Amino acid sequence: xxKLSRETVQRLAVLxxxxxxxxxAYGPVRVHKVLFFTDKKASATSRRNLFTFKKWALGQYxxxxxxxxxxxxxxxxxxxxxxxxxxxxxxxxxxxxxxxIDEFFESWYPELDKDMAxxxxxxxxxxxxxxxxxxxxxxxxxxxxxxxxxxxSTLPDVVEIAELSDDDAENLSDLVxxxxxxxxxxxxxxxxxxxxxxxxWRRRYFCEVEDTL
Amino acid sequence: MATIDTDRVDKELRAxxxxxxxxxxxxxxxxxxxxxxxxxxxxxKYVPPSLSAFKNLDSIRKIKLIxxxxxxxxxxxxxxxxxxxEHSDLLIAFPRxxxxxxxxxxxxxxxAESEDWF
Numbered sequence: 001x002x003k004l005s006r007e008t009v010q011r012l013a014v015l016x017x018x019x020x021x022x023x024x025a026y027g028p029v030r031v032h033k034v035l036f037f038t039d040k041k042a043s044a045t046s047r048r049n050l051f052t053f054k055k056w057a058l059g060q061y062x063x064x065x066x067x068x069x070x071x072x073x074x075x076x077x078x079x080x081x082x083x084x085x086x087x088x089x090x091x092x093x094x095x096x097x098x099x100x101i102d103e104f105f106e107s108w109y110p111e112l113d114k115d116m117a118x119x120x121x122x123x124x125x126x127x128x129x130x131x132x133x134x135x136x137x138x139x140x141x142x143x144x145x146x147x148x149x150x151x152x153s154t155l156p157d158v159v160e161i162a163e164l165s166d167d168d169a170e171n172l173s174d175l176v177x178x179x180x181x182x183x184x185x186x187x188x189x190x191x192x193x194x195x196x197x198x199x200x201w202r203r204r205y206f207c208e209v210e211d212t213l
Numbered sequence: 214m215a216t217i218d219t220d221r222v223d224k225e226l227r228a229x230x231x232x233x234x235x236x237x238x239x240x241x242x243x244x245x246x247x248x249x250x251x252x253x254x255x256x257x258k259y260v261p262p263s264l265s266a267f268k269n270l271d272s273i274r275k276i277k278l279i280x281x282x283x284x285x286x287x288x289x290x291x292x293x294x295x296x297x298x299e300h301s302d303l304l305i306a307f308p309r310x311x312x313x314x315x316x317x318x319x320x321x322x323x324x325a326e327s328e329d330w331f
Contacts, residue, residue, distance in 0.1 A: 005312035076261030196300035198216035
């Protein structure tokens with residue numbers, strides 16, 4: 001049985017949602033709303049909630065989605081382009097990785113794909129004004145105070161997934177790990193600046209005499 | 214035969230060696246294999262374009278060192294030069310935690326304790 005951290009699962013869910021917009025999502029508000037109403041559908045059937053949401057100025061908002069978006073941008077999986085009335089958020093995801101993410105959710109959370117597709121059809125391409133108007137009419141907004149938690153994520157810190165192999169879990173985790181990306185980028189930039197040199201690793205770590213190079 | 218630069222992960226490799234004789238033996242064997250042919254190791258999957266655009270960079274690959282109690286990775290850059298020479302820069306070395314997250318606290322601890330090694 002493989003395991004993924006809660007943050008990894010949340011980043012993957014945000015990446016999956018972002019990939020629904022073929023040319024990118026105009027602004028993060030619609031990303032929050034698509035994921036909120038997907039989660040709401042899940043609540044109705046007592047399944048699982050991926051994110052914690054609270055009532056905020058523009059409607060139902062999740063600090064975890066904001067954090068996931070930041071993490072995805074840092075890890076090179078999200079590009080922000082300013083070419084219209086709002087910032088456009090585009091998922092950068094190779095096709096095989098997209099397939100792996102889809103397969104992961106299909107096996108672990110089969111309802112997500114259908115729920116998200118239904119919500120996306122309704123919310124994905126509304127204008128921002130329309131999204132905010134509709135979101136403000138929902139009872140989760142009208143019946144809560146600003147800052148009040150609407151619901152908590154039901155994900156544990158570590159999610160156990162019977163259907164996932166260890167290798168796939170590792171690949172999925174690395175795919176959306178912002179610190180790994182930053183560490184590799186910094187060290188590659190450092191390495192490329194200096195001429196290649198050989199470390200005498202036999203002597204350094206194993207107290208042996210170098211005899212091959 | 215490829216050259217290997219271990220400087221960037223020196224403290225981490227020393228810490229790994231201390232964990233067990235099995236890991237120590239695996240590391241020795243992996244470095245020997247790396248010297249012979251870096252492309253024998255698995256590629257890091259889905260590397261973003263911004264990480265793969267460096268001149269002469271052939272690939273980013275990883276070494277797995279796994280025993281009962283330990284689960285380490287060493288990620289390295291495999292460079293191929295016009296002269297035909299090949300070189301590996303070990304970039305980052307770390308243990309995995311439950312949930313496949315990289316144990317960044319362990320890495321920071323090795324860096325903090327760096328003066329103890331010399």
